[in-house]
Amino acid sequence: MDLQYEITRQPPPGWPTRDFGGRTPILYAFECALFETEEGRGFVYSATNMKSGNTERIGRLSTPLTQSNVEKMADRLRQSKVAGRGRFEVEREPNEEIDVKNAHEILLHISKNILPGYGLRISKEEISLAKHILTAINQRNVSLTQADTESVIAYLLPVVLIKRGRMGEFANMALYPGMQYAEMLNMPIVISVSSPAIQKAIRSAIPDLSRMLLEHGIIKTPLSEKSDIMVCNHQYLLTDTIRRANGQNALIPNYQAFFIADAHGFLRAAVQMYCVKLPEKAAANIQNAVDGLTFQREAHRKPIRQTAKKLCVENTKLFKGFSGEMTPAARRHLQNIHDLTERLVLMLRERLLIDKVQDILLWVAQKYSVDTSGIQLQKVLTPDKLHQAICNLPELKRKAALEVAQRNKRHYSTAPERQAIRNEQSSLSGVIWRKVRNLLPVERGCGDDEVVYLLWDLEKIREQTAEILRQDDLICWLEKTVTGNHLCAKPKDLERRLFKDQWSRGIPTVIFSDTAPYPNLGQGAVFQDKGYSLEGDNA
Numbered sequence: 001m002d003l004q005y006e007i008t009r010q011p012p013p014g015w016p017t018r019d020f021g022g023r024t025p026i027l028y029a030f031e032c033a034l035f036e037t038e039e040g041r042g043f044v045y046s047a048t049n050m051k052s053g054n055t056e057r058i059g060r061l062s063t064p065l066t067q068s069n070v071e072k073m074a075d076r077l078r079q080s081k082v083a084g085r086g087r088f089e090v091e092r093e094p095n096e097e098i099d100v101k102n103a104h105e106i107l108l109h110i111s112k113n114i115l116p117g118y119g120l121r122i123s124k125e126e127i128s129l130a131k132h133i134l135t136a137i138n139q140r141n142v143s144l145t146q147a148d149t150e151s152v153i154a155y156l157l158p159v160v161l162i163k164r165g166r167m168g169e170f171a172n173m174a175l176y177p178g179m180q181y182a183e184m185l186n187m188p189i190v191i192s193v194s195s196p197a198i199q200k201a202i203r204s205a206i207p208d209l210s211r212m213l214l215e216h217g218i219i220k221t222p223l224s225e226k227s228d229i230m231v232c233n234h235q236y237l238l239t240d241t242i243r244r245a246n247g248q249n250a251l252i253p254n255y256q257a258f259f260i261a262d263a264h265g266f267l268r269a270a271v272q273m274y275c276v277k278l279p280e281k282a283a284a285n286i287q288n289a290v291d292g293l294t295f296q297r298e299a300h301r302k303p304i305r306q307t308a309k310k311l312c313v314e315n316t317k318l319f320k321g322f323s324g325e326m327t328p329a330a331r332r333h334l335q336n337i338h339d340l341t342e343r344l345v346l347m348l349r350e351r352l353l354i355d356k357v358q359d360i361l362l363w364v365a366q367k368y369s370v371d372t373s374g375i376q377l378q379k380v381l382t383p384d385k386l387h388q389a390i391c392n393l394p395e396l397k398r399k400a401a402l403e404v405a406q407r408n409k410r411h412y413s414t415a416p417e418r419q420a421i422r423n424e425q426s427s428l429s430g431v432i433w434r435k436v437r438n439l440l441p442v443e444r445g446c447g448d449d450e451v452v453y454l455l456w457d458l459e460k461i462r463e464q465t466a467e468i469l470r471q472d473d474l475i476c477w478l479e480k481t482v483t484g485n486h487l488c489a490k491p492k493d494l495e496r497r498l499f500k501d502q503w504s505r506g507i508p509t510v511i512f513s514d515t516a517p518y519p520n521l522g523q524g525a526v527f528q529d530k531g532y533s534l535e536g537d538n539a
Contacts, residue, residue, distance in 0.1 A: 005113060058073070088216075098166065103158075115212070152198070155259060160218075190258035276464050283337070287308045352452070372393065375393075471489075473492045
């Protein structure tokens with residue numbers, strides 16, 4: 001710890017004032033005032049905490065305190081019971097936030113007094129950028145700023161001060177009202193970048209910066225890439241945004257702020273993520289895959305192949321008749337493709353599950369020598385129903401009851417142990433349940449892989465067609481690539497959707513643009529204080 005920077009002759013700005021009864025402190029450090037009192041043939045030194053008023057005697061010298069031993073006395077003060085937080089220490093207690101003025105002071109101290117010792121130089125422009133980030137996050141804006149810098153330290157320093165200084169913690173409680181406080185402490189700050197090189201540079205810089213700040217007492221615990229700083233690319237962040245907007249499970253844990261390192265790259269990624277591309281070859285690939293399937297039941301073969309053929313016909317009509325816009329006829333063909341895809345999914349899933357159910361029933365019949373022919377396959381296509389139907393077979397029911405009765409006859413030392421044993425299911429029921437859960441789900445590598453992969457392809461087509469049908473105001477075009485034709489659709493109100501899904505969530509955001517002019521970030525983008533601030537409908 002750099003004790004020389006902790007010592008001041010005057011109370012630092014923001015410290016509470018206190019009346020010392022006419023006595024004058026000789027210095028200030030660690031939220032305490034140090035007094036020198038002559039007693040007998042020596043000098044006694046005592047420290048008084050400026051907040052609590054508690055006083056403790058910390059040393060005695062035979063001569064007055066000189067410049068050479070000031071740091072030794074400051075170190076004694078630091079180890080005393082009345083010592084408070086260091087002047088440049090970022091860590092804050094729960095429900096205590098760092099203010100912007102103090103954050104700026106710590107930022108300047110790190111830039112001028114710590115980083116040069118490690119061969120790092122921070123320019124005035126980068127310091128101004130870091131201050132702007134702190135101010136924007138404190139005001140909870142969505143701010144766009146021009147950053148002509150490649151230094152990742154200029155991004156990371158404000159992140160450390162915001163996260164460890166609990167800046168905006170009270171507002172985060174309002175943003176996530178149902179979240180537990182312990183979970184809120186682990187909310188990261190997300191840094192989204194478009195370049196893998198920048199992503200790698202930021203991740204490699206985090207442990208180095210953490211070591212520097214730990215050595216100088218700025219932070220108390222190392223920085224974590226999970227609970228402090230999370231780095232991802234634009235596509236991953238936008239996928240999480242779209243999933244949250246659609247009510248699906250999020251990819252990224254709840255976060256308190258995020259930085260976008262390249263505004264233009266983010267907008268390109270947004271166009272790509274919100275744009276739907278339906279390949280022309282997809283239907284033909286589905287039909288070929290269906291023709292190559294083997295069926296244990298002939299009753300399954302004909303309807304599945306007929307449905308796949310109709311899907312291919314509707315797909316051909318859509319692409320051959322497409323005129324560059326979503327006409328009623330094109331929408332009708334698209335709806336037919338969606339319906340046929342959904343029907344194929346149900347038919348293939350039923351076929352796959354019935355085969356799995358037959359395998360499970362055959363295993364039960366061979367293992368326990370019971371007759372399972374009375375179980376109707378169509379009624380037990382879920383794990384719960386199949387497990388219940390098997391356990392309700394008369395032979396297995398008697399075996400399970402006999403096992404439970406024999407268990408209850410045993411003697412156990414405590415009443416809770418006896419009750420737990422009585423409430424426990426039979427081991428026979430548990431074995432059957434594990435077998436059902438392991439074989440019945442439709443997962444990769446589980447059962448008939450070619451059917452599983454085909455189901456995934458069908459689900460993708462169904463999602464793409466549903467996304468296009470869900471919107472009326474679309475820009476549609478036919479894109480020709482080396483892999484074939486694609487029907488592309490992009491919402492005309494992309495900026496409004498981006499504002500609704502991301503910018504209006506109340507999460508502070510800083511977006512860096514390294515080139516001018518600034519792009520239109522969405523509804524309500526207003527230039528303010530060297531950046532953009534989204535202010536709803538005020539644009």
